Amino acid sequence: MPASWDIDTVRAAFPALALTDDGKPRIYLDAPGGTQVPARVVERMSEVMIRSCANDGGPFRTSRDTNRIMADAHSAVAAFLGAQPDEVVFGFNSTSLIFHFSRMLAREWQPGDEIVLTRMDHDGNVGPWLIAAEERGVTVRWLDFDPDTFEYRYDMLDELVGPRTRLVACNHASNIFGTVNDVARIVAAGKAAGAVTMVDAVQSAPHLPIDVAAIGCDLLACSPYKFFGPHAGVMYVAAELRDRLTPLKVRPASFDMPWRHTPGTPSFEAQAGTQAAIQHIAWLGEHCAGFDSAAPLRQRIVAGLEAAGAYEAKLMDRFLERATSIPGLTLYGIASRNRLDARVPTFSFRLANRAPAEIADTLAQENIFAWSGDFYAYEASGRIGLRDKGGVVRLGLSHYTTAAEVDRALEVVAQLAA
Numbered sequence: 001m002p003a004s005w006d007i008d009t010v011r012a013a014f015p016a017l018a019l020t021d022d023g024k025p026r027i028y029l030d031a032p033g034g035t036q037v038p039a040r041v042v043e044r045m046s047e048v049m050i051r052s053c054a055n056d057g058g059p060f061r062t063s064r065d066t067n068r069i070m071a072d073a074h075s076a077v078a079a080f081l082g083a084q085p086d087e088v089v090f091g092f093n094s095t096s097l098i099f100h101f102s103r104m105l106a107r108e109w110q111p112g113d114e115i116v117l118t119r120m121d122h123d124g125n126v127g128p129w130l131i132a133a134e135e136r137g138v139t140v141r142w143l144d145f146d147p148d149t150f151e152y153r154y155d156m157l158d159e160l161v162g163p164r165t166r167l168v169a170c171n172h173a174s175n176i177f178g179t180v181n182d183v184a185r186i187v188a189a190g191k192a193a194g195a196v197t198m199v200d201a202v203q204s205a206p207h208l209p210i211d212v213a214a215i216g217c218d219l220l221a222c223s224p225y226k227f228f229g230p231h232a233g234v235m236y237v238a239a240e241l242r243d244r245l246t247p248l249k250v251r252p253a254s255f256d257m258p259w260r261h262t263p264g265t266p267s268f269e270a271q272a273g274t275q276a277a278i279q280h281i282a283w284l285g286e287h288c289a290g291f292d293s294a295a296p297l298r299q300r301i302v303a304g305l306e307a308a309g310a311y312e313a314k315l316m317d318r319f320l321e322r323a324t325s326i327p328g329l330t331l332y333g334i335a336s337r338n339r340l341d342a343r344v345p346t347f348s349f350r351l352a353n354r355a356p357a358e359i360a361d362t363l364a365q366e367n368i369f370a371w372s373g374d375f376y377a378y379e380a381s382g383r384i385g386l387r388d389k390g391g392v393v394r395l396g397l398s399h400y401t402t403a404a405e406v407d408r409a410l411e412v413v414a415q416l417a418a
């Protein structure tokens with residue numbers, strides 16, 4: 001099969017992309033807040049709920065199905081992250097998983113210990129650690145970013161991380177600037193000091209292949225609803241940390257994985273839908289990168305994300321070329337068209353003459369779906385001085401976005417700027 005991006009076939013996989021309202025097509029530029037889902041995800045979830053709806057662990061057919069659904073979903077996420085199935089935990093969302101693991105980890109902290117958080121993270125990878133630090137009398141130290149380049153101040157790491165550091169939590173791709181960060185470098189600094197390392201991959205997972213072994217982290221979170229799946233969260237827990245933690249589990253619950261770190265009954269349908277979302281990405285590797293459907297799942301996933309990434313790079317180039325020529329538009333993120341590999345297609349901006357909410361409202365009137373505000377990038381929006389000023393407008397592209405949609409959105413923005 002020839003390797004080429006086939007946008008019409010890719011879009012046909014997503015029923016929501018064909019919807020119109022009052023004759024106006026929908027343009028979904030809200031992907032960083034949550035992506036659309038392929039039909040296979042909806043069909044799989046529906047099938048599971050009709051044919052296999054039961055709790056796990058029983059001898060009867062639907063319960064045995066549920067155990068298989070769980071096992072398959074954990075294997076699919078393991079292939080997606082380069083992990084082992086027994087290093088994968090499902091939860092409601094990334095934030096609640098981070099709260100859950102922070103509670104277990106904080107039991108190991110002593111007053112006077114230190115943790116390192118960053119000013120670029122979504123608050124889901126900040127707030128839970130701040131609360132745990134306060135409860136344990138632990139000092140919080142901050143890895144800053146340069147507000148001109150929108151990149152971490154890696155030069156600060158030596159001074160920030162030391163023998164008392166218990167945790168280093170950082171961001172893979174920013175949900176406000178789109179910067180892709182060198183998390184392996186930050187993780188290496190944390191590991192050298194003996195700290196637990198946590199990577200928030202919520203915004204990178206829809207765009208880049210993730211390899212937890214190459215990153216070297218202990219914990220990594222992502223959210224299936226940002227990568228074409230249902231509302232859920234996923235945490236990678238490296239085997240060594242997984243076995244060291246005293247689980248927050250009720251007494252009758254199994255000590256085996258994943259039950260040890262999955263309190264209560266999970267959404268089995270969300271697990272099935274997540275597996276289907278990963279199958280969609282693998283299908284991209286087959287259909288658009290020429291991989292055989294018999295190739296290992298991980299290979300097809302990586303090929304699918306690389307093919308999507310190459311397509312998204314073309315969209316980013318087009319976006320940057322056009323957006324940066326709009327008078328009065330300030331982009332908050334890497335603007336160089338030579339550095340597309342340093343960002344994901346998430347673009348935040350302001351116009352000199354309009355409030356961000358007004359721009360989002362005008363786009364909404366054109367059936368163009370986009371967010372304004374701070375998107376819980378609480379520290380980052382404060383660092384650039386916009387948290388209390390309406391934040392920014394965010395246009396997020398995906399592998400299902402067309403060049404014509406980018407042009408249309410920027411046309412509306414240009415009219416507002418004029």
Ligand SMILES: Cc1ncc(COP(=O)(O)O)c(C=O)c1O
Binds near residue numbers: 092094096202203223
């Ligand atoms: C970078 C980042 N981290 C964490 C989160 C929180 O994810 P969840 O909604 O799954 O808790 C988000 C959500 O937008 C995000 O963009």
